[in-house]
Amino acid sequence: MIDKQVVETIVSQYLESELPELYLVDIAVHPGNRIVVELGSDEGVGIDECVHITKHIESNLDREVEDYELEVGSAGLTSPFKVLRQYEAAIGEEVEVLCRGGVKEKGVLLSATAEAIGLQVVRRIKPEGAKRKQDVEQELSISMEEILQTKRIIKI
The missing domain is CATH 3.30.300.20 (K homology (KH) domain)
Incomplete structure (x- = not known):
């Protein structure tokens, strides 16, 4: 072989x-x-x-x-990322991250290092005293060890 x-x-x-x-x-x-x-x-x-x-x-x-x-x-456009350079090339684009425990996060990739990625996500949160939920942007840091798979989200 x-x-x-x-x-x-x-x-x-x-x-x-x-x-x-x-x-x-x-x-x-x-x-x-x-x-x-x-x-x-x-x-x-x-x-x-x-x-x-x-x-x-x-x-x-x-x-x-x-x-x-x-x-x-x-490497296909919709294939999961395998190397750091793919993450770096996708900064500013929308991605879907599957984490250990089955948690999926969707958001804009803000940063990528060998240790972690930065992701801007939108959450529906009901502020105190408000009648309805509102969209609130949050920044998450996800360690590379927690990531099972990351893919670009392609919008047509």
Whole structure:
């Protein structure tokens, strides 16, 4: 079976030297040597970049020694975030965060670090003495350890 670390090194070095605007989101090596490489970029990943990376990987892995299937593509717009750079690219956008315990928070991503994210949410709260609930904006800090999944909310 092809080693994931070998593929990761091949891709990372190529991105660093040839396509620094792209970053590696994930690499998976499935049974039967099915290699899936997910890339990200602040401006989007084009088919030409995927072709270049595919050719580079193929030139560094020998099919005669070990056969494999290779898929190189963009991390989907609606796919869960996997790396910090995806969070950083989504600052200012609306996201949905699934936390441990099944709690979901929807709001605008304000900040992202390796430790936590900042999220601006709207809560319906009934102020004291008021007859109706009102929308109140709150800022939450959610630690990365509490986050199970984060996705962009796409509005049409």
